[in-house]
Amino acid sequence: MTSGSTILVFPRSTSSASRRLLRKELLRALRDSERPVIVDLSDSRALDHEDVNLLLDCVSLAVGRDTQLLLIAGSSDMQVLLDVIRVSSLVPVFQSLKEALEFKPQHRPASHICRARDFNKAGVVR
Amino acid sequence: MELAAIVMTPDEKDFASFAPHPAPHFEVSRPFYSALLPILGNDVRGMWADRFHKLGVQSFWLGSVSHDEEKIYSQLCSLAKQGVERLLMIKLKFYAEMDLADLLRFHSRSQKPMTEVHDSRGKLGVSVLDRPVVLAATQKGESMWFHTDFEPVMYPFTGYSKRILSPKERQELVGDALVGSCALQPLGTEIREGVWLGAGVSLAGSAKVLGPAYIGDRTLVRPGATIGPFASVERDCVVDCGVTLERSTVLPETYLAPGLLIRRGLVDGGQMEDLPSGTVVDLQRSGLASRMAAPRFTATAPKPAITAANHSWFPTSSSSSGWHNAQL
Numbered sequence: 001m002t003s004g005s006t007i008l009v010f011p012r013s014t015s016s017a018s019r020r021l022l023r024k025e026l027l028r029a030l031r032d033s034e035r036p037v038i039v040d041l042s043d044s045r046a047l048d049h050e051d052v053n054l055l056l057d058c059v060s061l062a063v064g065r066d067t068q069l070l071l072i073a074g075s076s077d078m079q080v081l082l083d084v085i086r087v088s089s090l091v092p093v094f095q096s097l098k099e100a101l102e103f104k105p106q107h108r109p110a111s112h113i114c115r116a117r118d119f120n121k122a123g124v125v126r
Numbered sequence: 127m128e129l130a131a132i133v134m135t136p137d138e139k140d141f142a143s144f145a146p147h148p149a150p151h152f153e154v155s156r157p158f159y160s161a162l163l164p165i166l167g168n169d170v171r172g173m174w175a176d177r178f179h180k181l182g183v184q185s186f187w188l189g190s191v192s193h194d195e196e197k198i199y200s201q202l203c204s205l206a207k208q209g210v211e212r213l214l215m216i217k218l219k220f221y222a223e224m225d226l227a228d229l230l231r232f233h234s235r236s237q238k239p240m241t242e243v244h245d246s247r248g249k250l251g252v253s254v255l256d257r258p259v260v261l262a263a264t265q266k267g268e269s270m271w272f273h274t275d276f277e278p279v280m281y282p283f284t285g286y287s288k289r290i291l292s293p294k295e296r297q298e299l300v301g302d303a304l305v306g307s308c309a310l311q312p313l314g315t316e317i318r319e320g321v322w323l324g325a326g327v328s329l330a331g332s333a334k335v336l337g338p339a340y341i342g343d344r345t346l347v348r349p350g351a352t353i354g355p356f357a358s359v360e361r362d363c364v365v366d367c368g369v370t371l372e373r374s375t376v377l378p379e380t381y382l383a384p385g386l387l388i389r390r391g392l393v394d395g396g397q398m399e400d401l402p403s404g405t406v407v408d409l410q411r412s413g414l415a416s417r418m419a420a421p422r423f424t425a426t427a428p429k430p431a432i433t434a435a436n437h438s439w440f441p442t443s444s445s446s447s448g449w450h451n452a453q454l
Binding site: 046047048049051052076077079080081083084085086089 | 385386387388389391398400403405406407408409411412413414
């Protein structure tokens with residue numbers, strides 16, 4: 001963990017046992033973590049179909065649970081791949097860990113979300 | 127005066143990009159992106175053949191430059207010995223709307239034995255050579271276009287040209303042709319303004335084609351896919367469900383997996399080049415795209431043939447010499 005974020009390197013190994021472990025860790029982090037989850041793909045030059053499936057599962061889980069998922073592409077190859085599978089239009093993608101850690105999410109924390117009673121009749125926030 | 131023409135497919139070194147990826151896992155489905163691939167269904171060699179036919183060229187040859195300059199050199203020598211007095215040499219690395227008759231007039235007027243065509247960016251790869259140039263090279267035993275003593279005259283070409291070995295320029299050519307900014311016409315039926323379909327295209331009811339766009343012969347577009355604007359899918363491709371293709375080209379016999387977003391890209395089998403950055407990525411490993419088996423040509427599926435003459439083009443690999451004489 002760094003600065004309140006969970007960082008996972010993806011994929012760490014090509015062995016199926018390691019892959020299963022990574023899958024478990026990633027999905028658990030996305031389910032349970034209150035903090036942003038950063039998935040670092042910068043060690044990968046390409047993704048195989050299992051990697052793509054796992055990545056899409058992660059994105060789907062993060063979007064469904066409103067967990068902040070950030071990706072580090074690391075290379076232009078990976079950036080293009082993430083664009084092609086539309087992941088970069090769903091979650092923020094960065095070139096480096098530094099950029100990802102500096103990222104400030106645009107949405108407000110849950111406690112600051114306006115409720116219906118905060119609006120006046122004209123729809124303006126009080 | 128007997129005039130002959132030679133059309134050469136370019137050497138590997140001419141390819142600026144789309145070269146094999148250095149990573150060891152990378153499987154290259156084609157040795158490199160080829161200038162012989164169709165552009166909006168058009169065979170580039172066929173276009174040259176049409177021009178030769180109109181020009182009254184008595185015979186022309188097709189050949190590949192790949193790795194064997196010596197082969198071309200010996201072919202040129204034999205042409206000279208056969209009595210061919212003037213040679214028109216085309217290195218197939220560009221598309222240009224060139225008036226060959228004007229080039230030959232310019233060459234005759236210059237009274238020099240060698241003319242090379244240049245545009246504002248340099249050599250285009252078209253030369254006119256008179257017999258003495260070829261014979262002199264024969265005597266020297268050298269590959270003539272590198273070591274000739276004859277100073278070429280420059281023919282300045284100011285018309286429309288694109289270097290088609292650059293995927294970026296190829297896409298520019300596709301865009302220009304789709305909006306009618308150049309003379310190249312998509313080979314198919316214009317079903318509505320700016321949308322061309324080749325023969326035997328299968329388009330799902332929920333697929334969208336946003337013009338200008340082109341879909342080549344026998345290509346299958348599955349439900350929810352969106353093709354265009356400024357997109358070209360060449361022959362025998364499968365675009366699977368939900369794919370979005372914008373300002374991009376898909377080369378023949380390519381399969382695209384469901385849901386992909388291809389923007390400003392050139393896809394050739396399992397490889398894709400991102401046009402703005404020039405980055406080449408392997409889509410095959412991740413199962414996102416692949417090369418499909420070439421279809422067998424049947425009575426209902428037309429053979430790729432040129433229209434300029436009553437003969438077909440042959441793949442250069444089928445000849446031991448690598449050269450084919452196509453008498454017009």
